[in-house]
Amino acid sequence: xxxxxxxxxxxxxxxxxxxxxxxxxxxxxxxxxxxxxxxxxxxxxxxxxxxxxxxxxxxxxxxxxxxxxxxxxxxxxxxxxxxxxxxxxxxxxxxxxxxxxxxxxxxxxxxxxxxxxxxxxxxxxxxxxxxxxxxxxx
Amino acid sequence: xxxxxxxxxxxxxxxxxxxxxxxxxxxxxxxxxxxxxxxxxxxxxxxxxxxxxxxxxxxxxxxxxxxxxxxxxxxxxxxxxxxxxxxxxxxxxxxxxxxxxxxxxxxxxxxxxxxxxxxxxxxxxxxxxxxxxxxxxx
DNA sequence: CGACCACTTGACGTTGACGTCAACGTAAAG
DNA sequence: CTTTACGTTGACGTCAACGTCAAGTGGTCG
Numbered sequence: 001x002x003x004x005x006x007x008x009x010x011x012x013x014x015x016x017x018x019x020x021x022x023x024x025x026x027x028x029x030x031x032x033x034x035x036x037x038x039x040x041x042x043x044x045x046x047x048x049x050x051x052x053x054x055x056x057x058x059x060x061x062x063x064x065x066x067x068x069x070x071x072x073x074x075x076x077x078x079x080x081x082x083x084x085x086x087x088x089x090x091x092x093x094x095x096x097x098x099x100x101x102x103x104x105x106x107x108x109x110x111x112x113x114x115x116x117x118x119x120x121x122x123x124x125x126x127x128x129x130x131x132x133x134x135x136x137x138x
Numbered sequence: 139x140x141x142x143x144x145x146x147x148x149x150x151x152x153x154x155x156x157x158x159x160x161x162x163x164x165x166x167x168x169x170x171x172x173x174x175x176x177x178x179x180x181x182x183x184x185x186x187x188x189x190x191x192x193x194x195x196x197x198x199x200x201x202x203x204x205x206x207x208x209x210x211x212x213x214x215x216x217x218x219x220x221x222x223x224x225x226x227x228x229x230x231x232x233x234x235x236x237x238x239x240x241x242x243x244x245x246x247x248x249x250x251x252x253x254x255x256x257x258x259x260x261x262x263x264x265x266x267x268x269x270x271x272x273x274x275x276x
Numbered sequence: 277c278g279a280c281c282a283c284t285t286g287a288c289g290t291t292g293a294c295g296t297c298a299a300c301g302t303a304a305a306g
Numbered sequence: 307c308t309t310t311a312c313g314t315t316g317a318c319g320t321c322a323a324c325g326t327c328a329a330g331t332g333g334t335c336g
Binding site for chain 1 (some may be wrong): 145155192193195196197198201211215217222223224225228231232235236237238239241242243244245246249250252253256257259260263264270
């Protein structure tokens with residue numbers, strides 16, 4: 001019933017980052033763990049945000065932009081002006097993500113082309129090798 | 139017939155980077171322009187490499203790894219050992235790229251989910267607004 | 277010839293994203 | 307009650323990826 005909580009060590013270990021990294025993200029306003037005395041208590045909300053942050057990092061986005069992205073996810077419905085503004089932001093992010101997708105697809109395609117060439121070269125080597133061995137043993 | 143060449147200013151402007159950036163990539167061994175006297179002359183090979191480098195950057199790879207990637211593309215067929223090593227490298231890069239692709243897909247999916255919720259909220263607002271105006275004008 | 281480019285090499289500065297170390301609190305366990 | 311483990315706040319260090327001068331070189335145009 002009660003939603004789970006994490007200490008800094010637990011959540012850092014789960015995501016494979018240092019506790020320094022977690023603190024840095026808090027400094028930059030990317031996560032806002034509760035304070036119980038001086039100690040940090042991480043809630044599911046922080047857990048979700050950290051996952052989003054790290055995915056953003058894998059995609060090469062700077063932390064500033066990552067914050068704008070994760071902030072989009074907990075804006076309140078608010079008024080119409082804010083909503084249309086948010087929709088504009090969403091469009092911008094999507095454009096970027098679609099460019100990333102094109103980059104990934106292109107890179108994968110070229111990589112597979114290269115792999116085919118490698119396999120070809122390897123087959124050619126194996127076909128030539130016997131003749132060389134015959135010549136060398138003369 | 140003669141393949142095209144570029145000056146540093148031309149190639150930098152074409153790719154939208156500073157000439158300092160191009161020099162930095164040369165220092166790091168990512169590109170190797172010809173020298174005519176002291177001046178750099180960029181050939182199609184450098185042009186291709188620069189495109190690969192910038193795509194790698196958009197995908198968030200560090201320059202060190204990008205160099206390993208672009209270097210893969212002009213290894214000579216060489217001997218069988220090198221080829222199988224290269225095939226292993228290719229597999230590693232592909233695994234990374236496929237993770238990036240999963241990240242992009244997940245991010246896009248969540249973004250579109252968020253967009254749907256926004257549109258819902260907006261429709262709800264527009265449905266409620268007339269009643270509010272009627273009430274306000276009483 | 278001189279002025280004006282575009283290009284060059286250092287060398288130091290900057291920024292983002294942390295690493296690292298010192299010094300200190302606190303709560304449970306032996 | 308001390309040790310041990312985990313937590314905290316500074317503060318400085320570091321590394322990649324450039325930015326930004328300063329000062330010089332080489333070709334071309336008028």
